[in-house]
Amino acid sequence: MSDFRLKVFLSVAKNLSFTKASQELFISQPAITKHIQELENFYQVRLFERQGSKILLTEAGRLLLKHSEKIMDDYKQLEYEMHLLHNEYIGELRLGASTTIAQYVLPPLLANFISQFPQINLSLLNGNSRGVETALQEHRIDLGLVEGIFRLPNLKYTLFLKDELVAVVHSNSRLIKSDEITPQDLLNIPLVLRERGSGTLDVFERALLQHNLKLSSLNVLMYLGSTESIKLFLEHTDCMGIVSIRSVHKELVTGSLRVIEIKEMSMNREFNFVQLQGQEGGLSQVFMRFASHHNKNL
Template structure:
């Protein structure tokens, strides 16, 4: 059985869609169907239940998925180690990064990595921190980069960079003219925040709790799925946003946004690599070493 046929099955099983698997693997949908049919013939059992336009895994499909995840990980490690004998870095590395990291930290690092390791097939999945952790557990990515404070026990977290959240307002609007406010003033201020599952919101909630404040007591006008959306929202609304300082450097330099200090309420956080427990070596470790070496430039 070829590793590609297992990749086809894995993609269909993860997406529960022949169409999405076709798009993900850049293979025609008839070819995807043929590979699944050949697997079902090989094992003389159905791997998927088909009901109308939907599919679901059978017991045999769930068993094959469990083993295919491990087999494909082993294939990837084998390819990496065999080429490493000749001092070559060759293989596939699937990264996943939370939104802030993907937008404001990774692009220059990825460009340098591709230049240094041209034979590595690199891809990036973008989502919030919880989505990236889920993708890692489902073996859809090899290495994640997430923000926030929550930790899952079956995952290993390694600090990558330090970051800070700040409260910002549009400098052109006559809103919150003070340069500093007290934490207890926050419930009276309209806010725009990142969505549930984002590391940014996790950190803000923790900072509130340290002052006996709850998110439910805040005037949240909107929860938005990206920092760019929050910045654009601020341009048209008299409210305050909570974002990474890295995401507003340009706007602060040009005077479009202004930081409002919340006295005695620091919002420090870490950007972390996240891996499955027990996962070691391979291109993931090579990328982590490379990122650590270049972290001062980010």
């Protein structure tokens, strides 16, 4: 049984869709169907149940999924170690990064990494921190980069970069009465924040609790799925946003946004690599070393 056939099965099993698997692997849907049928003939079992337009894994399918994930992980590690004997870095590395990291930190790093390791097939999945951790647990990515404060016990977190959240308003906002406010002032200020599951919101909530404030007591106009959306929202609405200082560097230089200090309210955080416990090494480790060596330029 070929490793590609297992890759086809994994794609169908994760997406629960022959169409999505076809798009993900860049092969025709009939070819996807043929690979699944050959697997079913080989094991003499049904791997999927068809329920109208939906498909579900059978018990045999769930068993094959469990072992296929481990087999593919072992195969990737074998490929990495065999090429390493010749000082070659070849293989596939699937990264996942939370939105802030993916938009404002990784692009120059990825460009430099691809330049130095052209034979590594690199891909990036973008989502909020909880989504990246879920993708890692489901073996859809090999290495994640997240920005939250909540940590799952079955995952290993390694420091990558330090970051800070700041309160920002548009330069024409009526909220610019002074350069500093108190945490209690937040109760009377309309806010636009990142969505649930984002590391940015996690850090802001923790900072609020240190001043006996709850998110539910604030006047939140909108929760948005990206920092770019928040910045654009601020251009058209008189409110305050909470974002990474890294995400507003250009706007602060041009003067289109202003930082408002929140007195005695620390919103420091870490960007972390995240891996499955016990699965360190391989190309993930190569990328982590490379990123850590170059993080002074980020």
